[in-house]
Amino acid sequence: MSGHSKWNNIQGRKNAQDSKRGKIFQKISREIYMAVKKGGPDPNMNPSLRMVMDKAKSSNMPNENIDRAIKKGSSTAESENYDEVTYEGYGPNGVAVLVHSLTDNINRTGTNVRVAFNKNGGAIGEKGSVSYMFERKGYIAIEREGLDVDEDTMLMSVLEAGGEEMEASEEAFEIYTDPSDFPEVRDFLESEGYILAKAEVTMIPQTMVELPEDKQGIFEQMLDKLEDDDDVSEVFHNAE
Incomplete structure (x- = not known):
């Protein structure tokens, strides 16, 4: 992972993604629906649902869309399968x-x-x-604009949270975790007051x-x- 900035690829695709926001929400709704069907509607008891909800949050998906997908997945009348x-x-x-x-x-x-x-x-x-060629990893990005935190301080927070690696650029801090540690690292950083621009379990080349x-x-x-x-x-x- 060292030397590779996933953030650059995310930003490079941002305009293309923004133009498809409605379609992205539709796809995430499908993922939420299936997560609820498999593990129930409570994200505290359903890690898969919590991860999809993180993805929805990172994509700026409205809460009402998330709630609608959870309600649909909870309905016994719904029988869609994917x-x-x-x-x-x-x-x-x-x-x-x-x-x-x-x-x-x-x-x-x-x-x-x-x-x-x-x-x-x-x-x-x-x-x-x-x-x-890819490895499943937890990934968190924190934008540096307006953030008065130096690299050493951020690295200490990442290590205390249980993160594996941090890469710093002028634009962002990028944090990688073991997938099983991702929820704890994410929650710790949020509790420290950091705004997470991206938080997901993903595939890293x-x-x-x-x-x-x-x-x-x-x-x-x-x-x-x-x-x-x-x-x-x-x-x-x-x-x-």
Whole structure:
């Protein structure tokens, strides 16, 4: 992770994500619904629901949307069901891409994902072809603008919270944790008064691939196509 800023990729995709805010809320609502169906409506007793609610908060999803999804998941009259499916493949210049989906029609989703790869300089790979290049980690970002805290002080807070690693840039402090420690680290930092710009359990690439300028446009098209799909919940890649 050292030397790689996930925050740069987050900010780089921010405008594209902002334009799809309604679609993002719809996808998160589906994740909340399934989390409630599997583990109940109380986030204190359902870690999966708490993590999805953190994701919703980081995406500025309105509380009323979250409450509506929880209520829907709690209703015995609701019988929707979704399968979690992960697709692996390569983008332009050998960039590794992981696609997580929540779908009620695997054939439809598989076809759409394959087309997004094939028409934008990529190709679907076999199971396990790229997943080994990523590691599941808790990730927290705290923006430094207006924050009167130096790196040493922040590092002490991170270590006291139980975080594994911190990377600092001019824009943000980025904190990585073991997934099992993520809730405690998040809660500790919030109790210390820090505003978390991003807090999630995610997939972190272990090695990065530099994407030439002439390949960046078509790769952005691939990401847009994948993120536009209603069944795709998350897309991870190792493009620098």
